[in-house]
Amino acid sequence: MAKEKKLVEEITSRDEDFAKWYTDIVKKAELIEYSGVKGCMVIRPYGYAIWENIQRLLDKRFKDTGHENVYMPMFIPESLLNKEKDHVVGFAPEVAWVTHGGSEELAERLCVRPTSETLFCEHYSNIIKSYRDLPKLYNQWCSVVRWEKTTRPFLRSREFLWQEGHTIHATAEEAIHETEQMLDVYADFCAEDLNMPVIKGKKTESDKFAGAVSTYCIEALMHDGKALQAGTTHYFGDGFAKAFDITFTDKDNTFKHPHQSSWGVSTRLIGGIIMAHGDDSGLVLPPNIAPIQVVIIPVAQHKEGVLDKARGLESQLKSAGFRVKLDDSDNSAGWKFAEYEMKGVPLRLEIGPKDIEQNQCVIVRRDLTKDDEGKKSFINLDDLEQSVSRLLGALSKGLYEKCLANIEARTYTCGNIDEIIDVLSKNGDGFVKAMWCGSEDCEDEVKEKTGVGSRCIPIEQPEGGKTNQAYACVCCGKPAEILVYWGKAY
């Protein structure tokens, strides 16, 4: 019992203090270490391996939809950043400036890219002459810098890793299609690879990206009921093209401005995974992005034959394509159990003398708790690969369903402000579905009075929403056409 108590002491309980639980996890699972600069973190090998898996899976989805990777400079001259009015107003307050090269003051200061729209635009203006040059479907993997005031590992850091897609098209229809297609790519990726269902939607006018015609987003719900914007796509129309003087000669021999999109996801996704799936024993990683899918723990490894058998299973599973680690260190078995639970490894395979005798091993699923049926199963070694594959699949599905159930349990439909206040105080944070008349005043008033802001206008709107006069704005009570998801955001 004393041991179990100690195990619990290692990390703060999730329900007791979610914020503290989160920071405990990122440190103790060895994802990050804080650095000497506020808001900048060391991403440690285990954390970076998660990012590498995210990159690999997303990059394949990008390539499959016709995109190419490029790399832009990390510095943007002030004059270039200033070219699009809304854009600079949106980003200027949070950019870092380089003013000196060595000891020489620069003639023009350079900002460290907070995002690369301006660089892509400048480049496009140089390479696009004809409709034959379109579209360009570019993406870059890089880091960007935004001088945030409040920072949290993965969720909001001053430097973060991301990808930014920037595409340019001959027509508005094509660019809008691209914007919506990439939103689907992100949502599918979240569901299939991160096992984290998301709400697809559009941002309200006040919440749009600086310089965009429309901004789309995917919103995930964390275990504590707060929303996390997990990814975003933007349709720019031809506003940037006009500001940056990008033109092409179309088939009809007239000059036209092309239409653009951009889209991005970041290392914030890792924060989302932690808060969507983690529990009081630590991380729980979706199999597709887990650096280690199966950890093999030899039991009584000093005994003849145990380590040899464990090594055999390791190479067997590795050659079957699984990411496997054998921990043959001299820590006790119990220590290893707790360690890999903390790190969220999906499956633990135990192999000991008794198992070897019976040609079996024990496999334990990380996502299930002690009381869940099927947490621990005895697997015949003749079926090892099939069993591992089946269990990883079941775990993946289990995570998705648990996460979806959390969204469903924490999504409330409300008709007026008092209902929102009441339902949130009774049930805790979550998504509030409520109609909205479209006025910014009402949007602000809801946030001020209830604490929840508009997260998105979901793509899926209620049947007849545009014509049904029964729908009234949650704030002013006037006829409302738009269903909005409201929530507290990270």
Added chain:
RNA sequence: CGGGGCGUAGCUCAGUUUGGUAGAGUGCCAGUUUUGGGAACUGGAUGCCGCAGGUUCGAGUCCUGUCGCCCCGACCA
């Protein structure tokens, strides 16, 4: 940018009230016994007490300043 908390061993912290040899637990290293849920014992190494001034015979402790980190808000992927 406002409010709060904290900087002492790798980590968590005590010591600051009342100035007087730098501490504990944990981790680390070595050895022995252990090994199916964070093992036990013995021995060992580890400190610019965030930084800079000041007061004092003497400062982790008192004074002034400064830097950084964490949490909660307002703003943002």
